Amino acid sequence: MNPDDPRARRTRAGLRAALLTLLADTAPERVTVSAVAREAGINRATVYQHYPDIDALVADAMEDALAHVARCAALCPLEAPEEGAPAPLVDLFAHVAEHAALYRALLAGDFAHRLRAGVAGELRERFAAGARPPGTGGVPDRALAAHLSGGLVALIADRVAADASAASAEEAAGVAWRLLAPVRYR
CATH class of the missing domain: 1.10.357 (Tetracycline Repressor; domain 2)
Structure with missing residues (x-):
């Protein structure tokens, strides 16, 4: 995955926004990849294409x-x-x-x-x-x-x-x- 690709940048921005939305109401240790994917409207596999784990996304x-x-x-x-x-x-x-x-x-x-x-x-x-x-x-x-x-x-x-x-x-x-x-x- 080319991180400079506009689609990759948009996906990463959407994942960051989804995470921040979840963090406003959920303790960081309780946020999961599944919850972020659901909030961003994508599947878990897509999250893992961009981040190895939830800590990297955070x-x-x-x-x-x-x-x-x-x-x-x-x-x-x-x-x-x-x-x-x-x-x-x-x-x-x-x-x-x-x-x-x-x-x-x-x-x-x-x-x-x-x-x-x-x-x-x-x-x-x-x-x-x-x-x-x-x-x-x-x-x-x-x-x-x-x-x-x-x-x-x-x-x-x-x-x-x-x-x-x-x-x-x-x-x-x-x-x-x-x-x-x-x-x-x-």
């Missing part, structure tokens, strides 16, 4: 979510007003609120580790390029990135564990911005 489907969160975190400006959170952080929390059930299920498993690693990688790239928070010159890039990404993922997990509608995305981003203020970009 990993592929989560890449988009991981990339979105990492991109939003990395887009936070080097300088932002003290009184408000930067727009990329608001976008991140709006995305999380929109997909709260999905993130709730995913953050209970290995996805939290992968999310932290993805955000930390984006931040290490910025630090290596010279964009560092003031007063952190003696802190290794890896440690600083781990600290910031761990805090952000913990705040995302807390957001989805609570009632996501309790606070707006702007309010949630504002809280995150204030908590990360001592080491945020300047």
Whole structure:
């Protein structure tokens, strides 16, 4: 199977969408290949033509979510007003609120580790390029990135564990911005 074939890309996109739909209401460990195939409207054999197992499908489907969160975190400006959170952080929390059930299920498993690693990688790239928070010159890039990404993922997990509608995305981003203020970009 040629993964670049438009039909293969459409099938894989449909399988990822079916999986994400199922994950919104079902714990990740309870999702089966049969359920994904049924949701996507295809047979099980077709799933196996594209993915060796359900874990490979989950990993592929989560890449988009991981990339979105990492991109939003990395887009936070080097300088932002003290009184408000930067727009990329608001976008991140709006995305999380929109997909709260999905993130709730995913953050209970290995996805939290992968999310932290993805955000930390984006931040290490910025630090290596010279964009560092003031007063952190003696802190290794890896440690600083781990600290910031761990805090952000913990705040995302807390957001989805609570009632996501309790606070707006702007309010949630504002809280995150204030908590990360001592080491945020300047």
